[in-house]
Amino acid sequence: MIEVWKRNELEKLVRAHNIKASKSYGQNFLTDKNILDKIVAGAELTEADHVIEIGAGLGALTVLLARAAGSVTAVEIDGRLIPALKEATAGLPNVEIINADFLKISRVAGEGALDSDAARPATSYKIVANLPYNITTPIIAKLCESPPVLSVLMMQKEVAERLLSPPGKKTYGAISVLVQYYTEPELLFDVSREVFTPKPNVDSAVVRLRPRDLSADDPETAARMFRLVRAGFDMRRKTLRNSLARAGFPEAALLAALESAGIDPTRRAETLFPRDFYTIATHLTKSVGIH
Numbered sequence: 092m093i094e095v096w097k098r099n100e101l102e103k104l105v106r107a108h109n110i111k112a113s114k115s116y117g118q119n120f121l122t123d124k125n126i127l128d129k130i131v132a133g134a135e136l137t138e139a140d141h142v143i144e145i146g147a148g149l150g151a152l153t154v155l156l157a158r159a160a161g162s163v164t165a166v167e168i169d170g171r172l173i174p175a176l177k178e179a180t181a182g183l184p185n186v187e188i189i190n191a192d193f194l195k196i197s198r199v200a201g202e203g204a205l206d207s208d209a210a211r212p213a214t215s216y217k218i219v220a221n222l223p224y225n226i227t228t229p230i231i232a233k234l235c236e237s238p239p240v241l242s243v244l245m246m247q248k249e250v251a252e253r254l255l256s257p258p259g260k261k262t263y264g265a266i267s268v269l270v271q272y273y274t275e276p277e278l279l280f281d282v283s284r285e286v287f288t289p290k291p292n293v294d295s296a297v298v299r300l301r302p303r304d305l306s307a308d309d310p311e312t313a314a315r316m317f318r319l320v321r322a323g324f325d326m327r328r329k330t331l332r333n334s335l336a337r338a339g340f341p342e343a344a345l346l347a348a349l350e351s352a353g354i355d356p357t358r359r360a361e362t363l364f365p366r367d368f369y370t371i372a373t374h375l376t377k378s379v380g381i382h
Contacts, residue, residue, distance in 0.1 A: 093179045095151035096124045101288065104149060108175040112289050116169050117223030120148055121245075123286035126297075127155050133243045133279045133299050134219050136160045145193045145220035145230060148172060150179030156219060157183045168192045194229055218242035224250075224291070228266055231300075235273040239302030243279070251278060251296035258362050265324040269317065272365035274300040308369065316372035323360025323368075331363075332356035340375065348375035 094100050101122055104110075112118040121127060130152060136142065136159040147153045147165035149172060157163045162185040167176055173190050180186045217240055222230055227246045231254070234242055254270045255278055256262035270276050282295040305313070322338030323331060331349065336342045349356045351374040354367060 093150070093154075093181075095120075095149050095154065095179050096122055096127055098122050098288070101149065101151070104175050104179060108171075108178075110149075110171060110175060113169060113171075115225075117225045118148065118169070119287040119289060119291045121151055121221060121282075121286060122288050126282055126286055127152055129280060130219065130243055130245065130297055131155050131159050133297060134159075134217050134241065136217065137215070140215045140217050143216065143218050145218065146223055147176055147188070148221065150176045152219065152221065153180055153186060154183065157186050160217075161185065163187070164189060166191055166193050166196070194226065194233060216240045218244070221245045224293070231266065232269060234300070235269050239273070239305075241302065242274075242300040243297065244300065245282060245295050245297045248281060248294045248296045251298050254298060258364055260361075263361050264327075265317075265320050268320050268324075268363075268365045268368060270300065272303070272313070272316075272369070273305070274302055276300050309373075312372050313369065315375075316368045319368050319372055319375070320360070323363070327359060327361050330357045330359060334360065344375065 093104060095104060101120060112120065134140075134142070134156075136156070138161045140160045142156050142160045142163045144153055144156060144163055144165045147167045150165070153163060153165045153176070157180065164187045165176065165180070166189050167173060168191065170190050173188060176188055180188070216238075218234060219242070220230070222244055224247045227250050231244070231246075234240075253262045253264060253267055254276050256264075256267050277299045279297045279299055282297060284291050284294050318338075319335060319340075322340070323334050326334040326337065329337075331354065332342070332346065335345050346356055348371055352367070352370040354363070354371060
């Protein structure tokens with residue numbers, strides 16, 4: 092086990108394995124122990140938890156997660172880093188390393204999480220990640236649409252602002268609705284670009300996504316609601332009446348659904364809360380039988 096958060100240990104590991112950070116994978120290695128500790132604390136880990144870490148890199152966060160949780164599956168897409176990651180986590184029997192693209196793993200969490208392991212006995216799954224900037228949104232979308240688990244994610248500060256944005260702001264968009272419908276997003280803290288090697292061009296933020304209780308919602312209606320969301324934000328400067336009609340929703344049924352939902356058809360998508368979209372989807376489904 093290596094204390095990879097120490098710059099001298101990191102540099103030694105990088106030299107030993109002849110590693111250069113990949114721009115295509117958005118690799119920036121975190122070297123601040125205080126920040127790493129705060130990420131681990133934000134995940135509220137116990138020995139009953141199994142952590143799925145996305146983008147384990149050289150293992151600085153992996154080591155600390157393994158100390159706090161019952162077990163860790165470290166997912167890393169870059170095969171060049173796997174030998175160094177194994178060296179950094181040597182001596183930690185509760186760490187499993189998977190060389191894979193997280194976006195291509197079919198099962199994220201729940202019983203038998205991850206394709207490689209069909210019978211893990213953990214009682215609780217959690218996601219912790221330092222997300223690559225270039226694929227942050229697809230990963231967040233996948234997490235939201237997977238079985239609900241608590242997630243602690245470090246991402247570009249600009250993306251964090253979009254996730255947390257209230258309706259009516261320019262930063263409020265389809266990903267805001269998705270995240271705020273499925274989870275209660277919370278900004279934990281900001282992270283300066285100065286604590287990474289190599290240093291990125293932007294600052295970061297750590298966000299915790301706590302799953303909402305959606306047991307009273309109809310999953311099919313929720314899935315259909317995002318057709319409304321996509322249509323509304325694809326033409327966000329148009330009124331709901333125009334943007335949704337142009338997306339193929341029958342105008343008469345659409346107007347009836349908006350009236351039943353108590354939504355003014357001249358409003359824009361960016362002014363609606365996630366529950367507003369769900370309510371429209373409910374009434375629109377009843378009126379036109381959309382499946």
